[in-house]
Amino acid sequence: MIYLDNGATSFPKPKGMMNAMVECMRDYCGNPGRSGHRMSMKTGEEIYKARKELGKLFHIEDCGRIIFTSNTTESLNLGIKGVLEQGDHVITTSMEHNSVLRPLKMQEDSGVETTIVKCAGDGSLNVEALKKEIKDNTKLIVCTHASNVTGTILPVKEIGALAKQKGILFMVDGAQSAGCIPIDVIDLKIDMLALPGHKGLLGPMGTGMLYVSDSVAIRPLKEGGTGTKSRELDQPMDFPDGYEAGTVNAPGIIGLGHSCSYISEIGVENIRAYEEELTSALDEALRNMDNVRVYGPWDCRKKTGVVTFNVNHLGCEEVSERLSTDYEIASRGGYHCAALAHKTIGTYETGAVRLSVGPYNTKREIKMAIEAVYQIQKV
Numbered sequence: 464m465i466y467l468d469n470g471a472t473s474f475p476k477p478k479g480m481m482n483a484m485v486e487c488m489r490d491y492c493g494n495p496g497r498s499g500h501r502m503s504m505k506t507g508e509e510i511y512k513a514r515k516e517l518g519k520l521f522h523i524e525d526c527g528r529i530i531f532t533s534n535t536t537e538s539l540n541l542g543i544k545g546v547l548e549q550g551d552h553v554i555t556t557s558m559e560h561n562s563v564l565r566p567l568k569m570q571e572d573s574g575v576e577t578t579i580v581k582c583a584g585d586g587s588l589n590v591e592a593l594k595k596e597i598k599d600n601t602k603l604i605v606c607t608h609a610s611n612v613t614g615t616i617l618p619v620k621e622i623g624a625l626a627k628q629k630g631i632l633f634m635v636d637g638a639q640s641a642g643c644i645p646i647d648v649i650d651l652k653i654d655m656l657a658l659p660g661h662k663g664l665l666g667p668m669g670t671g672m673l674y675v676s677d678s679v680a681i682r683p684l685k686e687g688g689t690g691t692k693s694r695e696l697d698q699p700m701d702f703p704d705g706y707e708a709g710t711v712n713a714p715g716i717i718g719l720g721h722s723c724s725y726i727s728e729i730g731v732e733n734i735r736a737y738e739e740e741l742t743s744a745l746d747e748a749l750r751n752m753d754n755v756r757v758y759g760p761w762d763c764r765k766k767t768g769v770v771t772f773n774v775n776h777l778g779c780e781e782v783s784e785r786l787s788t789d790y791e792i793a794s795r796g797g798y799h800c801a802a803l804a805h806k807t808i809g810t811y812e813t814g815a816v817r818l819s820v821g822p823y824n825t826k827r828e829i830k831m832a833i834e835a836v837y838q839i840q841k842v
């Protein structure tokens with residue numbers, strides 16, 4: 464299959480990552496931080512190495528501030544519910560995934576007020592419009608780094624600077640950007656960074672992380688065994704253990720550490736350059752087809768490796784189905800868990816088809832995808 468659904472999860476995965484997971488499960492997978500025997504200790508050490516690798520990728524100086532989670536959704540829930548309290552105001556954007564919007568909606572029941580800033584038709588955000596929404600009780604700005612619907616990159620550097628100047632916490636959803644475009648939490652002034660292991664970082668499903676800067680006080684999302692302070696009934700608030708209650712996904716985290724090390728070796732900038740080249744070719748070809756409408760920015764430097772489109776006379780699910788059945792091409796058709804983003808770009812009634820590239824895609828595959836869409840859109 465020609466896999467162009469990397470926005471959902473990346474495929475294939477690096478061999479070194481898979482080997483590390485197998486090795487862990489086959490040779491030493493004791494419960495980390497629980498027992499003092501060799502296997503448990505070795506698992507703990509390997510998890511620590513994974514934390515260091517993630518820290519290196521995102522310029523996180525204290526990797527103890529990285530909390531491992533099972534996906535971006537859990538990381539976003541932890542960050543959002545961990546800092547917001549009754550009477551707080553939060554600002555977000557209309558290009559968010561439901562993993563941001565639904566926890567915020569739920570927080571309304573706890574007396575938290577949300578403002579959603581409307582983005583432009585190509586998904587871009589005007590920071591001035593966001594600035595106007597800041598109030599005395601604004602505690603948090605949370606936004607996606609790049610839209611999963613159009614790939615549009617939001618101006619996180621400017622938002623981070625604004626948030627810092629106003630004393631507001633800044634949380635970034637890096638689901639579509641981690642491993643695809645460089646992220647430096649210091650430079651971007653990010654207080655909390657939520658991301659998946661299974662997308663651009665090329666790790667396994669069931670992995671994710673939340674970075675919390677040392678200036679942020681956060682409540683845990685769950686309480687339970689941490690392997691520390693076991694005689695106390697109160698949940699320890701120590702980083703990271705206090706926020707990782709229960710047995711962690713050790714093989715997954717260790718695999719993720721290996722895929723991050725692989726990405727560091729290649730360089731995120733190089734991945735970005737290659738994906739941009741593939742995306743530009745695909746984007747340009749689709750925009751030139753008579754019966755195809757492509758959404759999002761024209762300039763591929765302003766988006767990640769996502770090309771989202773519709774064929775005038777066909778439903779998005781049908782196009783996606785034909786790509787799969789007739790051409791062995793994996794795409795995603797529908798609403799991409801982001802209804803407001805579809806409202807923003809004008810596809811709320813129709814949904815859209817998304818092709819999303821990854822570092823393992825080839826130019827030949829892109830050519831084949833272009834030919835397939837060309838054949839499908841012909842009347």
Ligand SMILES: Cc1ncc(COP(=O)(O)O)c(C=O)c1O
Binds near residue numbers: 470537610638658659
């Ligand atoms: C922008 C964005 N945020 C959050 C998520 C949720 O990620 P996960 O499936 O890792 O929970 C996704 C998933 O596609 C996404 O694209």
